[in-house]
Amino acid sequence: MNTGIFLDRDGVINEVLSDRVKFVNGPDDLYLLEGVGEAIKLFNDQDYKVFVVTNQGGVGLGFMEETALQEVHIKMGADLAEFGAIIDDIAYCPHKPKAGCACRKPQPQMILELAEKHDIDISKSYMIGDREPDIEAGKGAGVKTILVGDRKEEQAEADMYFPDLLAFANWLVETANE
Template identity: 60%
Template sequence: MNKAVFLDRDGVINEVLSSRVKFVNKPHEFFLLDGVAEAIRKLNEANIPTFVVTNQGGVGLGFMKEKGLLKVHEKMQEDLAAYGAKVDDIAYCPHKPKAGCACRKPGSQMLEALAQKHQIDLTASIMVGDREPDIEAGKKVGCKTIFIGDEEEDISGSSAVFSNLLSAIPWILDHFLDDRISNE
């Protein structure tokens, strides 16, 4: 079984509620956060499978169609590719908030589906998010968790807290290296 890194999208990979964009409903509203492409490229260079798990309630609420969401994800992959980075797969929940579905974080169905599809050991993997539901979803399946934000904002008891994805990369790489050493 492989280990992987699961990334929330909005607030971890791209801007949301910023001066340029409120929510990302169209490709032209998608802006990578500083350092994200470099961070993901470092994960790629370390041969760590990297996945996106994202709640996209805007589809269920009618702010965008699922086809439009796929175009946003195409733009994300294109923007990452310009820096030599990529995510290996993307799972999303298109349902309305409070729809009660199993896929919407803090539900863990998206992580479980990607793990099954790619033979990932969730208990040896890491979930990175900027909101409590992201961390809860990771914990439900036994992932280590990283909260992106301020320590004061992290009420979820995550494994680690960093201000952005790039600053979390040394911790992630150390975690994967420590696991390799202990398994030898």
């Protein structure tokens, strides 16, 4: 079985609610956060499968088309490739917030479906997010949970906390080599 790293997108991989971009509604709105390319390359080098699990309610609300979302993900892949980093697969929920669907985080469905598709050992895998719904989805799926960032309003009860994705990646590599 493989081991997986499940990443939320907005606020973990790319900027959101920043001075430069409020929401990512097209490829021109996507800016990788500092250290993300290096972090994902470290995961790749440690033989983790890397996945993105993201709520994209802007599609359901009509702020963007699914084709624009695909273009965002193509740009994300190209930007990460500059670091030699790859994402193995992406799952997204296009439904409106509060639509009651089974796939929107905090529900664990996206994680569980990717795990089944890619033969992932859930008990050895991680969900990294910057908000409580990400952590709840990870807990519901049975993976270890990591909260990154400095959002003070979020009181998610993650297994571990790190300032950013690269700090977690460095910790993961260090502990794997102990």
